[in-house]
Amino acid sequence: MLLREIRNIFHTELNAVYGAEEVSSFFYLLIEHYFDLERFVLAMQPDLKIDKDQETIIFKALSELKLEKPIQHIIGTAYFMDMDFKVNEHVLIPRPETEELVRWILDDHDNDHALRVLDMGTGSGCIPISLDKNLKNAKVFGLDISTEALQVARENNESLHTSVTFFQADILSINNSTKNEVSELNQKFDIIVSNPPYVRELEKVEMRKNVLDHEPNLALFVADDNPLQFYDKIVEYASNRLEHNGCLYLEINQYLGVEMQTLLHQYGFKTVVLKKDMFGNDRMLKGVKK
Incomplete structure (x- = not known):
């Protein structure tokens, strides 16, 4: 599945709860954490695809966000004073x-x-x-x-x-x-x-x-x-x-x-x-x- 299509699904499913800016932040944080992809990757590779295993991971996170689980709990860390803390x-x-x-x-x-x-x-x-x-x-x-x-x-x-x-x-x-x-x-x-x-x-x-x-x-x-x-x-x-x-x-x-x-x-x-x-x-x- 194209990564940009998944990004669009995130906005469709979550914008009403969090707002578009925060949803974008969630999406890019997740692809960086799970797939080691920088936030500008879609500007460079608009047709980038992810495999089925990666889809499972990203859609599981989407489901948890719909339940308003904190993004820090989903990825297991929070950024503070230039360090990643387990939470x-x-x-x-x-x-x-x-x-x-x-x-x-x-x-x-x-x-x-x-x-x-x-x-x-x-x-x-x-x-x-x-x-x-x-x-x-x-x-x-x-x-x-x-x-x-x-x-x-x-x-x-x-x-x-x-x-x-x-x-x-x-x-x-x-x-x-x-x-x-x-x-x-x-x-x-x-x-x-x-x-x-x-x-x-x-x-x-x-x-x-x-x-x-x-x-x-x-x-x-x-x-x-x-x-x-x-x-x-x-x-x-x-x-x-x-x-x-x-x-x-x-x-x-x-x-x-x-x-x-x-x-x-x-x-x-x-x-x-x-x-x-x-x-x-x-x-x-x-x-x-x-």
Whole structure:
């Protein structure tokens, strides 16, 4: 079958759900991933055909896209900070906004040495692995409550040749005792970063089916009446475990920027900076410890 005919079928079947531009992106991503074909191939070879086995693969992906399965889950990877991360239903798919958060940290600490860094709620490991890759003298740690997420993070750590230390811990209970049972949590850090669950249940109506049905609710949602429950524990922990002038970086709910600034001030952070993402939403927060 001609590849351009399959492209036309993709648009016919999917444009109403995703829009033509996104469907084109899906199609070219799939042929590059499965067949090692560049996106300009049809301009050079308009009559290019694929065989029956290849047709089976591409039409299976089409069927999954019709069910609004994320393209990253179909191909098994997500592109983040110039790297391919393994992802599945147990971890959040890395977002461009999170990459902005990582780049903010790198811009602030590009020339620093011997940093100790902790990522809280690590998921796929995209944040600590990216920091480990770019902060050459840093010692980087990542925690998550999910065994399945930690397995994905460790696989990414190995495949991307980084040396992050991952361990299991519950953010909601890390402040329950003076000395934590998890030894890695008893040290001091120069940087603590987190992208915890922050979507309120009431905001589900704003989200697409591919997120609601295929990404882990555990990593996404918080109760409407306690939307800062994870941040409260993280900020409390950071206030005790950051070095003097240590930095806390958070990805936040765009509707709760003022509340988040207030929270950091309540825990004694001397400098609090709220930053917008590429879409103009209040998305990132930085606090510097006294």
